[in-house]
Amino acid sequence: MGIRLGTLNNTSERTLDLFGMTCANCALRIEKGLSKMEGVSDVRVNFARESVFLRSSDSVTLDSLLEKVESLGYSALVHDANKQSETEKKQKEHIRNLKFRFLLSTILSLPLFYGMVTHFSFLSFMPMPHFLMDRWVQMAIAFPVQFIIGFPFYQSAYRALRNGSANMDVLVVIGTSAAYGYSVFGKDLYFETSAVLITFILGGKWIEHFAKGKSSDGINALLKLRPETATVKSNEIWTEVPGEYLKLGDLVLVKAGERFPMDGIITEGESFADESMLTGESMPVEKKLGDQILGGTVNGSGSLVVKATKVGNDTTLSHIIRSVEESLGTKAPIQRIADQISAYFVPVVVSISIIDFLVWYFVITPGIITSAIETSIAILVIACPCALGLATPISLLVGTGRAAKRGVLFRSAEALESVSKINWIAFDKTGTLTEGKPKVTEITQDGLDASALHLVLQNIVEMEKTSDHPLAKAIVGYGKANNLFIESAAMVSTKTYPGGGIISEQKGNVYIAGKREFVEENGFLISESIEESTKPWTIDGSSLVFVGIRGGINGMVVFRIEDSLRPEAKAAIAELKSIGVEPTLLTGDHHTSAEKIAKLVGITSVHSGLSPEDKARIIKTLKTNQVHSAMVGDGINDAPALASADVGIAMGTGSDVAINTADVVLVNGDIQRIVDLIRIGKDTVINIRQNFGWALGYNLLGIPIAASGLLAPWVSGAAMAFSSLSVVLNALRMSRWK
Known part of the structure; x- marks a missing residue:
């Protein structure tokens, strides 16, 4: 259930899934808040995975941890490595909500954005419906964007300020609220500035959360390797039980083609196991009495009875899952740079705006509040972090698109x-x-002329079709590549011996295929010419399939099978x-x-x-x-x-x-x-850094100009929009690079 004993005495390790984070500063606040709790140590919040891993003494209850997260303005659930449905449900719901808010905000912002083009003389030829310039119409359109769709920004900003810090959302809220408020009470209209800003930022957040939601897919795919049920022997009767309820010492029946639900030791039967998903070994591994079995691997042919030696979170597969989770938990996305900048940038900008207001109101234009408000809003608007927020996502979009064209x-x-x-x-x-697919790379034979060899190869290919062994499939593939086919009716009988090979009778001839030992056990001697031919193959580590033939035709064929x-x-x-x-x-x-x-x-x-x-x-x-x-x-x-x-x-x-x-x-x-x-x-990294330079350059250049009163708020809004446009154009330029 996401809780397991750690390496220290009286210490527990816990993983919680987090909800409500909007930036890297949120992760930092949760990390600091939990670290201050008595008995809690080694707190690691991962923004990309939306989770926190921590160690704590046994005296720290789970409820106290959840309550602490709640007090910080977020919510949490116990991470369950076996059942992630509730967490996934919440994450998908959040992504759907972001998508809906973004699309609705886009629809409402478009007419306001269209209305903004009248500020630019070079676009004055475009028709402009008169009603779009009406204050009340614009206010009615912008209101749901600002205060309904954008309400989560206010929540996030409030949480940040309540916990003594500032994130990007604080500046978004101050800037858009100032633009909206001035549009309501001032002589000029800047509703489009607030609405378009919120739309842009929502789009970025939707893309970001959609990408983060994909990070759990690897864990889910691993979980699917665990069979839901297991056939267990109880009171001499085989019954099915849920895989999670297996106990140490249980005798489990695993049929051909099934996955092993736990680690164990074979007590009955012989087979081979496909362990490639855990060990990387492309060839099947022979399994007989007393051999170890790994949970999640696949039983080849033949039923096995396995005694459970490791179950649940102690299996090899569970260790792999845990290793993947912990490694993923150490990662943080490149977007953290913008949030780190905002931690200092936001309070500085707000301070400058307040100081500027006071200077204008008391010194430059004493008692005239309109000028003081205009310059303060101009500072907040031109400093709004739209370009800063776009700097990474837009370069990422272009860079990934460029990479996708290269596969x-x-x-x-x-x-x-x-x-x-x-x-x-x-x-x-x-x-x-x-290639990861065993193929026949060479064959050698003894005692067969050309016509007999062709017929023998046809019969061998047809015989191997009856087996699901990977080496048999390699021989069948060899047959397809060389057009070696006959009617299956030519076979009188075929029998498979798990861990050994196949014996088939075909028109008076007996074919015995498998390992060298299996063929020798069935009466065949390996000739000197076969020994000489196969010795280098054995040294190279190739897999060999020996086929002995006796009856009307007598001889031997050996297949060399390799992963090409x-x-x-x-x-x-x-x-x-x-x-x-x-x-x-x-x-x-x-x-x-x-x-x-x-x-x-x-x-x-x-x-x-x-x-x-x-x-x-x-x-x-x-x-x-x-x-x-x-x-x-x-x-x-x-x-x-x-x-x-x-x-x-x-x-x-x-x-x-x-x-x-x-x-x-x-x-x-x-x-x-x-x-x-x-x-x-x-x-892409060079382009992202250039974008940060553009974004911050506009802010650093524009703030003093706005503070001096040389920029009207609408000009600040246009400059802010142009800074975003320059970031986009710079990123698109990268798509033309060779």
Whole structure:
């Protein structure tokens, strides 16, 4: 239920889902507020994930934590790693609400925005309905935008001020309220200024929250690997129980094709297991009496009885989920820069506006309040943070669009900042540097002439169609590629032996296919020519399928099955080295296979036989040494490392877990695009910094001019709009870069 014992005595670790945050300052306030509670330590609020992880003594109750969050002006729920429905429901509801408010605000603001163009002489030729310039009409249109649609801004600003700080919403509220209020009581109309500002900022918040809502998809995909039910032996009867109620020592029946609901030891049966989602090993792993089973992996063929040794949050899969959650919880988006600036910028601007009002009212135009109000509003309007708020999202939009055309999808704003700093990159092997699909690369045979070999291969392919073993599928794929087909009716009988192979009788011939030991156990001797042919294959770590034939035809065929190297892998590694990025191989595969692939692509640093946690640990170690790391992977086993790296890069052809955990997705699985994404990231970060320069430049230049009385409020509003336009145009300019 999101609560587990920590490493310290009498200490608990808790994760809460948060609601109501609008900026990084909100996260900072919650973090500070919780840190002040007696017995609470190590508070980490993640704005992007909308959650908080903390450690506390057992004396700190859950209710007291929830009440503290409530007192700060937000709400929280206990994070449940197994059941996230309530949190997801609230998050989706919030995103829908933001979208509705943005669209409604846009509809209401358009006529006001259209009316504003009459201020510009070069657009005076455009027809302008007279009623749109009526004060009461504009006030009626702007009122719901300002005070109904924009009400959450007032709530956020109030919470910030009540807790002794200021966020972007404070300046939004002051600036738009001043523009609206002056329009009601002054001689000029600035309703469009307030309405358009609120619309722009709502659009940015909607995009931001929509992106944040996607960050939980990786966890949800992992949770789906847990079977909802398990078949348990009770009083000598097999009955189904919910998977979450499994106990240590339970005997669980797992049929062919089913996922294992827990970690355990096999007590009955033989089979093979597809563990690629956890270990990265592309080949199936033989499982027999006494072997260990990992929860979430898939049983191949044959039923197994497994004794539960780890259940619930203690399983390997649960550890991976927890590792992904904690790694994701350390991230913060690049938008934090604007909020950090606002923490100082907002109170400074408000102070300048107040001082300016007093100077005008008491010194420059004594007793004339109109001039004092106009200059104060001009300062607030020109300082309004629309351009500052747009600086990051608009560059992100253009940068991600540019990347998408190259087959690269950025899933987080931080990735754009981080990819430009990458100097070390780790690759998983299976499905990343290799295709992830076993294929027959060579065959050798003994005792068969050309015509007999063709017939034997046809029969072998037809026999292997009856098996769901990955190696059998590789042989069937070989048959399709070489047009080796016969009618299935030619087979008299076929029997599968889990963990061994297949025996099939076909028109007076017996075919025995499988591991070398299985074929030998069934009466075949491996000839000297077969020994010589297959010895280098064995050294290279290839998988071999032996097929012995006796009857009318006598002989043997051996298939060499490998996970083929991606054709672009070698060139991609060379390009990365050319721009100063050091590649490393991190894989769960055995050393021989790893070294072979690394040598083929030009990687000299190799770590093999790694668990998912091992991969993540290596990357975390590099972080402490100030190395900017990236991880490229495609499987569930890569998820912790993808989350731990500064940038996680997933193959679009990989698992949903990897894709949803990563910051960047290579849509077509083309790793040559990694160099493109690094260059695009650098360009985008440069563009964002330029936008911050434009946005702050207008403010810093415009504030003193407005304070001197040289800018009317409407001119300030136009300048503010132009600053936003310049930021947009600068970002669009990036789309033309090569």
